[in-house]
Amino acid sequence: MRESGVVLWGVADLAGIDTPRDECGRGFPRAVSFALPVAPEIMAGIRNGPTPAYAAEYTRLNRRIDELSGALASAIGSAGFRARALASSKRTDPVRLRGDFPHKTAATRAGLGWVGRHGQLITRPFGPWVRLGTVFTDWELRPATPVERSYCGTCRICVEACPASALKGTAWRPGVPREEILDAFACDQFKRERYAHLNEGRNCGICAAVCPYGGRTLNRPFPIPPNR
Ligand code: SF4
Numbered sequence: 001m002r003e004s005g006v007v008l009w010g011v012a013d014l015a016g017i018d019t020p021r022d023e024c025g026r027g028f029p030r031a032v033s034f035a036l037p038v039a040p041e042i043m044a045g046i047r048n049g050p051t052p053a054y055a056a057e058y059t060r061l062n063r064r065i066d067e068l069s070g071a072l073a074s075a076i077g078s079a080g081f082r083a084r085a086l087a088s089s090k091r092t093d094p095v096r097l098r099g100d101f102p103h104k105t106a107a108t109r110a111g112l113g114w115v116g117r118h119g120q121l122i123t124r125p126f127g128p129w130v131r132l133g134t135v136f137t138d139w140e141l142r143p144a145t146p147v148e149r150s151y152c153g154t155c156r157i158c159v160e161a162c163p164a165s166a167l168k169g170t171a172w173r174p175g176v177p178r179e180e181i182l183d184a185f186a187c188d189q190f191k192r193e194r195y196a197h198l199n200e201g202r203n204c205g206i207c208a209a210v211c212p213y214g215g216r217t218l219n220r221p222f223p224i225p226p227n228r
């Protein structure tokens with residue numbers, strides 16, 4: 001994994017969680033979750049809004065994740081197990097603004113981090129300045145210990161920074177509905193109206209850019225969330 005640029009990975013136990021199905025209608029008991037880092041200097045440059053450099057990085061990482069997920073699914077298949085790669089960033093439900101499965105659910109179950117008040121995965125080493133990949137499998141690899149609580153403490157920096165007022169301020173816990181954390185429709189509308197020129201209005205990232213856990217990846221002082 002390391003040679004591929006993957007900086008974090010783990011195995012998620014998905015027992016009791018409704019996963020995408022294979023062609024025979026069978027779900028998957030496990031997923032391999034992995035993360036690639038977003039260039040910190042690019043993230044640090046979008047606190048006031050996304051840039052063309054961020055849009056290019058977003059596209060590059062999504063392509064790379066799809067390559068890696070496809071290769072991993074093939075390798076698992078060659079080992080005699082079922083596997084299905086989850087697209088890196090593909091909205092398959094345009095009404096509810098969702099993909100087939102949240103990468104961050106697999107990532108929390110795989111021990112990679114928790115979901116911040118901005119609705120994105122926060123990892124200890126890179127904060128939310130990562131993009132995620134997921135490969136479902138029936139290979140019952142030993143799962144990691146899931147992360148089951150938020151470490152945002154009383155911090156609300158992202159909530160206050162969101163120009164669309166799309167963040168509700170709710171601290172994540174496993175199973176909390178997305179709607180309690182993020183108004184996805186307000187976020188989506190803002191991006192389409194304000195940043196239509198960047199990846200067809202799919203990019204913003206201000207909430208991730210201002211997150212102190214991301215700022216720690218830069219070698220300069222950032223505020224630390226209180227009571228973390
Ligand atoms: S991506 Fe932008 S609009 Fe959406 S929640 Fe984050 S800061 Fe708000």
Ligand code: SF4
Binds near residue numbers: 122154156157158212
């Ligand atoms: S900015 Fe603060 S509240 Fe928002 S996700 Fe980061 S640590 Fe949590």
